[in-house]
Amino acid sequence: MAAVAAATCKRRAAPFARDVTSATAAEPKSESWQRRRLRMELVGGRRDPDVARKQFLDLPWEDVLIPHILSFLPLRQLLSLQRVSKAFQSLIQLYLTNMHCFDSSQVSEVGAHIPKAAFCILLKDNEVLQQLSVQNCSDWLSDKELLPIIGQNHHLQRIDLSGCAQLSRHALVAISLSCPNLRRLSLAHCEWVDSLSLRSLADHCKELESLDLTACRQLKDEAICYLAQRCHKLKSLSLAVNANVGDVAVEEVAKACPELEHLDLTGCLRVKNNGIRTVAEYCPKLRALKVKHCHDVVESSLSILRNRGVELDVEFPLQRALVHLQDVVGFAPFINLQI
Numbered sequence: 001m002a003a004v005a006a007a008t009c010k011r012r013a014a015p016f017a018r019d020v021t022s023a024t025a026a027e028p029k030s031e032s033w034q035r036r037r038l039r040m041e042l043v044g045g046r047r048d049p050d051v052a053r054k055q056f057l058d059l060p061w062e063d064v065l066i067p068h069i070l071s072f073l074p075l076r077q078l079l080s081l082q083r084v085s086k087a088f089q090s091l092i093q094l095y096l097t098n099m100h101c102f103d104s105s106q107v108s109e110v111g112a113h114i115p116k117a118a119f120c121i122l123l124k125d126n127e128v129l130q131q132l133s134v135q136n137c138s139d140w141l142s143d144k145e146l147l148p149i150i151g152q153n154h155h156l157q158r159i160d161l162s163g164c165a166q167l168s169r170h171a172l173v174a175i176s177l178s179c180p181n182l183r184r185l186s187l188a189h190c191e192w193v194d195s196l197s198l199r200s201l202a203d204h205c206k207e208l209e210s211l212d213l214t215a216c217r218q219l220k221d222e223a224i225c226y227l228a229q230r231c232h233k234l235k236s237l238s239l240a241v242n243a244n245v246g247d248v249a250v251e252e253v254a255k256a257c258p259e260l261e262h263l264d265l266t267g268c269l270r271v272k273n274n275g276i277r278t279v280a281e282y283c284p285k286l287r288a289l290k291v292k293h294c295h296d297v298v299e300s301s302l303s304i305l306r307n308r309g310v311e312l313d314v315e316f317p318l319q320r321a322l323v324h325l326q327d328v329v330g331f332a333p334f335i336n337l338q339i
Contacts, residue, residue: 195223224249246270
């Protein structure tokens, strides 16, 4: 069966999948690189590489090789090791089954996308993932590929689905039901996120500390309020680029999430001064606030946060005026803004 899977992957995902299966072709000079590395690190260059390789593989796989060596190497490099021998292939397969972090950007070349067939093969046997990032799989990733992986991994703490536009609300519902310990979730530019799926997340993932809902334009104040009332541990929240979000949602987030440190309201056109004042009053741990393009938010509400040292993405009005003056007339008078 392994040979059939390898052949299938090779046909569907060549040339990338040549690094994923046993029939793969390694990167240029990978064999000589492996031999040199084994010779230098394991036997100091004094013994035959085959002997060194055997000694390397004699180390306990699950107790030593996987947690203390393989886990520190790039995944793409590990996949190329499968070509060295059948023993290395078995070792890498065991690693894939037990790895805790998968980032699709580490597998594909710069600017490229991991093929669907390769993605499915890599994660089909893993049930212990803690981190999953598939943001560069947006061209093809659908519920069909993602849901089985989510369903068999109940220890996920971080998930990044940024830009995965072909998923549906079922993906978020599956995450909420399968990942009770989820702490960080990015759904930026996932416009399929709606109030029903967000409610499911709020009901089941009470440990959430970071949530990115940038450009999730179906969400309105009511859904954000429901989330805030159930996820009190939120430290970072982005509601950016959503004209449906207003002061009602912002005020509820401020009152219900006292641990909040980062809040992104960029482009939330309905947010006004009252919402910002409530944030200043109820979020003592706030460190950064983004309100660029919130045209109804003025310095009178921001000054409280500015005086507390909160990082803001809008300049002090006088400083903005000086920059504008310099653009218009070519120079600006020197004024000490620290006074």
